[in-house]
Amino acid sequence: MRFAVVQFGGSNCDRDTLYVLEEVCGVDTDLVWYKDGLQRNYDGIVLPGGFSYGDYLRAGAIAARTPVMQDILRHAREGRLILGICNGAQIGSEAGLIPGTFTLNAYPKFISRHVYLRVENDTSPFTAGYRKGDVIRVPIAHKEGRYVAAPDVVDRLNREDRIAFRFCDENGAVTPESNPNGSTENITGVLGGDMCNVMVMMPHPERASESALGSDAGIRIFTSMIAHVEQQK
């Protein structure tokens, strides 16, 4: 099993993610510079957080159109696991890996704090380690993290059980007050790909992967991915 973390100019959560995969989860992981492309097939690929290309034009827009994304789209078509975190989520949506997009927060400033998420799907390769309805505490850090999609797209996501996480309060209630950035229906984790083998999310699970960080609630995303790959082998 081998994972990759793809670095773009301006990525800044790449080494944190590498650390979690290698040191905490024990998975062989390559840090791949986007210009080098993917030189082999990977079981899991993470597009990490950061500010690729300075978030010029729109967050993730320029990185989403670099040649390495063709490799990543191919991996997605082949059913391999792709996780986009924060800027990686923006890159993933700009590349069409999931429907809808992320744009400027409803209150247009950078938000960095812990939030609560309600787990909405417990069957995907990314969320199987949770139970539906679990409430987890993870940090967000973004200015363009408001998920927007047309009503028919949101209906389809609901119907196909493709919403992974919603912002909620500490009791799991999904309310306008618990929605930090104005995302449509509090959605902040979306599943894509034919086999739900793609997930993008604005919160940072890698920053909540060890109890020393104040929360280890995010680690199960990575361990779920690893368990899924093991089951496929």
Added chain:
Amino acid sequence: MKYDVTITIALKEGMLDPEARAIRHALANLGFETEALRTARLFRLTLDAPSAEDAAAEAEKMCERLLANPVIHHYTVEVAE
């Protein structure tokens, strides 16, 4: 022929425009009351193309491939010689 192209990218009608809201609020603090305010992004570029129509078509491709996000934006293209 060289053509000067102006591309305007704006949020679709009905899309929340947080920047516009903040700017409108700041204008109000300065005593300028506005009924509505929207922001847009403008790109000016020069293209070498066989005709104005070709220049416009090229600019539209740029909008579709990169400059606009069809989920939230619409765009207009103006071409001048």
